[in-house]
Amino acid sequence: MNASIFLIILIAATVIISFKGFEDSYFFSKYQFHIGSIKRGDQIRMLSSGFLHADIGHLAFNMLSLYFFAPVVYGDLGNYAFLLIYFASLLFGNMLTLYIHNNDTNYRAIGASGAVTGIIYSAILLDPTLQIFLFFIPIPIPAYLFGIGYLLYSIYGMKAKNDNIGHTAHFGGAIGGYLFSILIHPSILQDNFFMVVVLLVPIVIMAVMAKQGKL
Template sequence: MITLVLIAITVLVSWQAWQRPRLLDRLMLWPPAIDRQRQYDRLVTHGFVHADWQHLLFNMITLFFFGRFAEQLVTQMIGPVGFVLFYLSAIVIAILPSYLRHRHDARYRSLGASGAVSAVLFAFILFNPWGLIFVFFLPVPAILYGVFYVGYSFWMDRQGTDNVNHSAHLSGAIYGVLFMLLMEPRIAGHFLSALMNPSF
């Protein structure tokens, strides 16, 4: 499965980057390197490196549970290569607002697959709004989790008090929804119908 391949590559690259700090520095998003050295690949490679095991595991566990569902949907619409392009483009689209905001900030750095994982998660929520997402072992309807996720990410992004790129979470979530609707507009009707008929 493509999702498992993406997870394996991300784990391998992250692990190698932890062993080789210079590699980590080269792969993470650092705006001056893009502007001055034209290292545009950083817009993608930052999604394959993580700060630590906790950061990596959270993203990869989420990708494992929801990526397989999104992969199946996207593959049915545009083929397996389409899912790869969806994931890679989500990495880029999710980071663009942060990159543009910090384009001239040499102190800014970002890394992690959170933006793409958010896109995958919200593709699932769009198709199955009443599916259950387990938060600290407690089942929460996907649509409620999505509303809380967006609200919390927006609020924390405005606060700017931690080292989490909440902007990428928001951008990834929006992109995941828009991508699915663009590929199959009828999903909007399916979402509204499912939303009006709760089923756990």
């Protein structure tokens, strides 16, 4: 499936803004996700942080993941629904991060990971037979196993707090992609009910752990 102009523009904008951030520390600092600044009213960071990345590797991983999974979403739902799911997932990721880390005013994060995770979840819901190749595994694996494993790893990362990865945003993005895909295309509930339940499991686990104060 050919890449849509919407996807190309989105990737191009993310690359251009990320490179601007690589070269301009003031620009990077002004538009990254920073809880203290957001609580003081700098709400643009909830959106702008999704266009900044830590380095070229971080940027490349997110944009390649988006490039491979996005065609399933806009191919089934159309370009406008794809953009809605992307930005809803980005905002859900940052809103969950703001909620979980609300008392840490110095918490900072950047990256499109939440939005991309939402697109991955959406693609899996739309096409449960989807398979992907990982660099270290020479055979294709079901995309839903990757999605579930990724979120379970994110739970571990949220609990361990031993790296600088925004694991909370991954979860919020997955929730956004999950909910908006079903809202836009409710027949998913009937056509792919098993996958709807399977992908809900790590979300429920995270919610229970958060309620119990274990994250």
